[in-house]
Amino acid sequence: MAEQFLILRNPGAAPLSELPILPFDEFRSQALAAIIGRKARVVAFFAYAHGAAQRLLLILASDQEGKLLLSSSEIEGAFESFTPSSAQFHWFEREIYEQHGIMPKGHPWLKPIRFDSPGSNADEPGVCEYFRLAGEAAHEVAVGPVHAGVIEPGHFRFQCVGEQVYFLEISLGYQHRGIEKMLRQGPDKKSLHLMETCCGDSSCAYSGAYAHLLESLQEDLCPTERTQVMRMIAWELERLANHTGDMGALANDVAFRPTMAYCGRIRGEFLNMTAELCGNRFGRGLIRPGGMGYDINDAIVAKLLPWLQASGKELRNALELLFSRAGVLDRFENTGTVDSKTAANIGMVGIAARASAQKQDLRSYHPYGWYRENPYEAAWAESGDVYARALIRYEEIKKSLAMLEPALKKLPPAEKNAATPPLSLQPKHIAVSMTEAWRGELCLCAITDEQGRFEQFKIVDPSFHNWYALAMALRGEQISNFPLCNKSFNLSYCGHDL
Amino acid sequence: MLEILKSRLLQGYRAGKFPRRAPVMPERFLGLPLIDNSLCQKDCSACLQTCPAGAIQKESDGGITLDCGKCIFCGKCARACKSGVIKFSRQHDLAAFERKQLLRRDASYSYELQPKPIIRQLCGRSLKIRQVSAGGCGACELDFNVLNTLAWDMARLHIQVVASPRHADCLLVTGPLSKNMLLALKKTYLSMPEPAFVIACGTCPISGGIFAGSEAVCDGIEEVLKPDLYLPGCPPHPASIMEALLRFMGRQMRPMEGDRENKAQKEDKAQEGDKKPEDSLKA
Ligand code: SF4
Numbered sequence: 213m214a215e216q217f218l219i220l221r222n223p224g225a226a227p228l229s230e231l232p233i234l235p236f237d238e239f240r241s242q243a244l245a246a247i248i249g250r251k252a253r254v255v256a257f258f259a260y261a262h263g264a265a266q267r268l269l270l271i272l273a274s275d276q277e278g279k280l281l282l283s284s285s286e287i288e289g290a291f292e293s294f295t296p297s298s299a300q301f302h303w304f305e306r307e308i309y310e311q312h313g314i315m316p317k318g319h320p321w322l323k324p325i326r327f328d329s330p331g332s333n334a335d336e337p338g339v340c341e342y343f344r345l346a347g348e349a350a351h352e353v354a355v356g357p358v359h360a361g362v363i364e365p366g367h368f369r370f371q372c373v374g375e376q377v378y379f380l381e382i383s384l385g386y387q388h389r390g391i392e393k394m395l396r397q398g399p400d401k402k403s404l405h406l407m408e409t410c411c412g413d414s415s416c417a418y419s420g421a422y423a424h425l426l427e428s429l430q431e432d433l434c435p436t437e438r439t440q441v442m443r444m445i446a447w448e449l450e451r452l453a454n455h456t457g458d459m460g461a462l463a464n465d466v467a468f469r470p471t472m473a474y475c476g477r478i479r480g481e482f483l484n485m486t487a488e489l490c491g492n493r494f495g496r497g498l499i500r501p502g503g504m505g506y507d508i509n510d511a512i513v514a515k516l517l518p519w520l521q522a523s524g525k526e527l528r529n530a531l532e533l534l535f536s537r538a539g540v541l542d543r544f545e546n547t548g549t550v551d552s553k554t555a556a557n558i559g560m561v562g563i564a565a566r567a568s569a570q571k572q573d574l575r576s577y578h579p580y581g582w583y584r585e586n587p588y589e590a591a592w593a594e595s596g597d598v599y600a601r602a603l604i605r606y607e608e609i610k611k612s613l614a615m616l617e618p619a620l621k622k623l624p625p626a627e628k629n630a631a632t633p634p635l636s637l638q639p640k641h642i643a644v645s646m647t648e649a650w651r652g653e654l655c656l657c658a659i660t661d662e663q664g665r666f667e668q669f670k671i672v673d674p675s676f677h678n679w680y681a682l683a684m685a686l687r688g689e690q691i692s693n694f695p696l697c698n699k700s701f702n703l704s705y706c707g708h709d710l
Numbered sequence: 711m712l713e714i715l716k717s718r719l720l721q722g723y724r725a726g727k728f729p730r731r732a733p734v735m736p737e738r739f740l741g742l743p744l745i746d747n748s749l750c751q752k753d754c755s756a757c758l759q760t761c762p763a764g765a766i767q768k769e770s771d772g773g774i775t776l777d778c779g780k781c782i783f784c785g786k787c788a789r790a791c792k793s794g795v796i797k798f799s800r801q802h803d804l805a806a807f808e809r810k811q812l813l814r815r816d817a818s819y820s821y822e823l824q825p826k827p828i829i830r831q832l833c834g835r836s837l838k839i840r841q842v843s844a845g846g847c848g849a850c851e852l853d854f855n856v857l858n859t860l861a862w863d864m865a866r867l868h869i870q871v872v873a874s875p876r877h878a879d880c881l882l883v884t885g886p887l888s889k890n891m892l893l894a895l896k897k898t899y900l901s902m903p904e905p906a907f908v909i910a911c912g913t914c915p916i917s918g919g920i921f922a923g924s925e926a927v928c929d930g931i932e933e934v935l936k937p938d939l940y941l942p943g944c945p946p947h948p949a950s951i952m953e954a955l956l957r958f959m960g961r962q963m964r965p966m967e968g969d970r971e972n973k974a975q976k977e978d979k980a981q982e983g984d985k986k987p988e989d990s991l992k993a
Binding site: 326327328336337357358360361362363364365385386387388389390391393394401402404405406408409410411412413415470473474476477479480484487488489490491492493494496497506526529530533536704705706709 | 713714717718720721724736737738739740759760761762763782783784785841842843844845846847848849850851852853854855856858859860861871873874875885886888889890891893894898919920921923924925926927944945947
């Protein structure tokens with residue numbers, strides 16, 4: 213049986229009629245064959261109701277070919293779970309069961325991931341059975357949802373013997389706001405703002421992915437060259453701010469105060485640069501479908517350039533200092549290791565995946581916008597520990613800084629473009645758009661109805677793939693290393709919970 | 711050791727002058743909206759139609775009311791209005807003690823400046839805060855956390871985040887209150903010593919913000935906990951948060967606007983030498 217997939221490039225759209233609807237057995241075997249044969253990764257796997265029918269939709273990414281493979285199948289109430297054959301599916305299948313009550317038969321444990329009806333039979337969020345380590349010496353540590361610091365809510369259960377963690381279970385859903393449901397029947401005046409607030413620290417990655425999604429669904433919405441450069445500036449400033457903040461937090465967790473103090477301030481410089489562009493430190497309102505909410509004028513360029521140079525210099529200094537300390541390296545190295553095989557098995561993405569020797573970065577392998585014309589070489593490391601995750605950030609900070617300066621100096625001239633045309637999306641289409649948010653791969657997928665409205669809207673935040681990786685990193689670790697391991701991933705609760 | 715000292719020299723002294731001096735807000739910052747209803751056209755509803763948050767109401771006597779407690783400060787209404795009724799100032803000071811003070815019908819700046827005597831009496835000199843995120847996008851938490859960095863350093867003003875609600879004077883809530891956080895929020899509140907004050911930080915806890923109407927959220931905390939202070943913003947700028955906390959404590963850190971030549975500022979000028987140009991508000 214020849215392989216049947218709808219092939220898209222990122223971002224891309226196609227008429228729904230081109231999406232194959234396969235009998236389930238074929239759907240399953242072709243998907244597994246692509247995962248093994250083409251080294252494809254699961255980008256998204258979800259169910260939706262199409263009239264009276266229930267459909268499964270699978271999006272795979274083949275990084276080496278730069279292609280997205282889409283396929284679907286119609287099922288009735290249940291299907292044979294993929295998880296025993298490929299662990300990448302396990303979180304997606306829990307989501308499918310929770311959202312639709314569709315049973316993936318053979319899945320080891322279909323616990324709710326967001327405590328959102330109808331598949332969730334828990335009375336209260338977090339109130340359910342947990343993995344348990346039995347034995348006299350075993351003990352359990354439960355933390356959250358409200359934590360000691362100023363962070364988002366999540367519940368963590370550690371099964372320990374003495375100081376050693378045997379298993380960490382992570383239970384989320386506290387930040388669930390029902391965003392995917394609110395997006396249905398859009399696009400409307402709320403949609404863009406909802407995208408920007410899926411995950412507040414990745415607003416530009418989200419608004420950018422959303423802009424690309426709509427642009428692929430409407431021909432006359434086409435961004436100018438200047439827009440492409442300005443979007444890249446927004447994305448890389450966002451990456452810089454977050455990476456810098458994380459480096460400071462990592463320094464803090466190993467009690468190296470100088471870098472913590474410097475990075476805490478320098479992170480703010482990048483946020484303030486973004487605020488210079490659009491008034492908001494998180495880039496709200498900066499990117500919109502078809503163009504930009506704000507232009508970058510000469511006065512801003514003149515202000516940003518020296519500011520960027522000074523902050524870049526100070527940041528390099530703060531990080532060189534961090535990486536030159538033996539005490540810091542000793543704490544970073546061999547802590548919270550996820551080996552490359554595990555990383556591939558569980559489908560990790562983003563900085564954490566690159567730190568575990570996975571060669572994937574959408575900017576390099578599925579380039580979009582500015583990165584199409586300006587090849588980006590992904591940073592990657594092999595050791596998979598806290599050190600590697602810190603190192604990737606350091607490398608990416610250097611790369612982002614190197615991209616920003618020339619871009620600001622050579623902004624393409626403003627074209628007198630007519631006002632953005634009103635939104636009218638192609639009816640009965642499917643579109644996929646992905647951006648490399650600072651944490652990793654962000655995927656948006658929309659299916660439009662006869663009127664060109666969103667019949668389905670699926671969001672897969674990078675943290676959706678990676679929370680389980682944090683649990684894996686903790687296996688066999690000292691429980692006191694949890695804060696450090698956690699920071700080295702710095703995953704999003706709200707992005708996961710939506 | 712030598713490298714640490716060298717680096718310390720390079721990094722310099724970067725603590726900000728705020729709150730002793732007014733903050734310098736970004737050029738494009740959208741702060742307190744100023745309304746001029748005398749310009750409002752009777753049969754126009756452009757602002758209402760464009761507002762994603764349902765923050766604007768047309769009044770029967772003509773003119774509009776803009777509810778800062780719902781506004782996410784996107785600025786679309788100001789662009790949609792051809793008559794110039796709505797303008798956004800760069801005023802960062804947005805907190806109010808009463809919900810109704812957030813309803814804007816004019817260009818006044820008349821928020822009540824005096825705190826409630828009981829708050830000033832108990833927290834006038836030191837404020838211990840427990841923060842709870844109840845839904846939301848995490849941005850409010852990030853910009854509140856920024857107040858711990860050296861450029862803002864709220865600890866020098868005796869404001870501190872404490873790890874346990876048992877040690878807290880007040881609860882600072884962010885997010886629209888997701889149904890899944892209802893139980894945890896209640897439990898946290900009940901663990902606090904009385905009188906447990908509540909600050910709603912950001913537009914979400916005031917009204918649900920952009921998430922209002924979703925079946926997964928409660929449209930703000932008001933039904934469950936009555937806030938003692940309302941701070942709109944999406945998210946509020948760190949300067950807005952710090953100003954709000956000081957306002958809450960009843961502390962006046964600098965003379966009122968207009969009184970330019972004052973002692974604190976003269977002192978600042980004397981120290982100007984050791985300061986880099988743009989460090990007044992970088993955190
Ligand atoms: S700025 Fe506020 S009131 Fe104006 S459109 Fe945006 S949310 Fe509505």
